Amino acid sequence: MPSALITGITGQDGSYLAELLLEKGYDVHGMVRRASTEKFDRIEHLRDRITLHQADLLDHRSLVDALRAAKPSEVYNLAAMSFVAVSWIQPTLTAEFTGVGVTRMLEAVRETCPDARFYQASSSEMFGKVLETPQTESTPFYPRSPYGVAKVYGHHITVNYRESYDLFATSGILFNHESPRRGLEFVTRKITWHAAAIKAGKRSELALGNLDARRDWGFAKDYVDAMWRMLQHDKPDDFVIATGETNTVRRCVEIAFDEAGLDWEQYVRLDPQFLRPAEVDLLVGDPAKAKRDLGWEPTTTFEELIRLMVRSDLELLGA
Structure with missing residues (x-):
């Protein structure tokens, strides 16, 4: 073994x-x-x-x-x-x-x-x-x-x-x-949890920094x-x-609130305290070597990921 x-x-x-x-x-x-x-x-x-x-x-x-x-x-x-x-x-x-x-x-x-x-x-x-x-x-x-x-x-x-x-x-x-086990301090989980919490009546808004930040999320x-x-x-x-594809924080918000059946623009506000002292640029990976040498490639799309995280948070919060 x-x-x-x-x-x-x-x-x-x-x-x-x-x-x-x-x-x-x-x-x-x-x-x-x-x-x-x-x-x-x-x-x-x-x-x-x-x-x-x-x-x-x-x-x-x-x-x-x-x-x-x-x-x-x-x-x-x-x-x-x-x-x-x-x-x-x-x-x-x-x-x-x-x-x-x-x-x-x-x-x-x-x-x-x-x-x-x-x-x-x-x-x-x-x-x-x-x-x-x-x-x-x-x-x-x-x-x-x-x-x-x-x-x-x-x-x-x-x-x-x-x-x-x-x-x-x-x-x-x-x-x-990311995943439903991601810590609440990370932006994707912060978004999915707040969408579920607003749906459940436990929160009234979500404060975020740079909605245009792009990441390669898997x-x-x-x-x-x-x-x-x-x-x-x-x-x-x-x-x-990596997935080789990027999405914005805004896109994450749109998908999450859609899964919760909410209009995100009514609940999301921008807060400068969440901006980084030095923002990274466009992070997007090329996983070609991993695919070639390891036979690995991602099986879950970004939209599928965010939706499953929201469903998990809705269940967690009893919404």
Whole structure:
């Protein structure tokens, strides 16, 4: 039975990846940080089928102990300070978790299980002020947030360990991916939840920043399948995972409120506090390499994704 350790297992991607690996017959281990209020809601339905280990990306010793206990053949490093907006408020902590934390994880893998295959969650935010469109694996990075800068470090240190120590270390450069398990602070889920909450009479309006911001949005469940495929590939490499299509925040709002049976223009207002200090340009990925080498392509359209998120939120709120 193959075994896998997932850091960030309590997050959106971690929970979908755990489900996928369990379906494939893996012995699944998850890494969780000790906290006074533990949030396991995304994996509650899996708790009796997975093994959790307490460890922290800021503490090398705990990572070594977790890896020794799990004895993984695959390691998926999904843990990070994951919200771009918070990275402006906590830039140093973001650097420690999202950047240097990757080095600690790679060092721990090198020390305890050097034959394990390692996946690093890189991000389209590394492209930032884009130098070409669409973005590919060879597009230069120009990050525009502390989060993006930290992800660039994490990406390059992964490449460095692959080339220096012959580790099977792969990076997935994932563009935005959403789901009903997305945190409420992210714009797509903020929109779908508010559409449902307004429908249910629990909210009266939705405040947003830049309605014209464009992103390449896909479904998280599709994207964790790409992660798994990367570690089954015959050699470690880096892959852009994206839909190749962009949509605006405005389009997301239109679809969400339509699914809820509401006229969005009656409820949405613009609020400058939600504008970024430095907005990224047009992020749209070219997934051609992933399709060619991994046989991967997205199966869920943007409209299908937003509608299923709204339906989930309507059910959640009893609307």
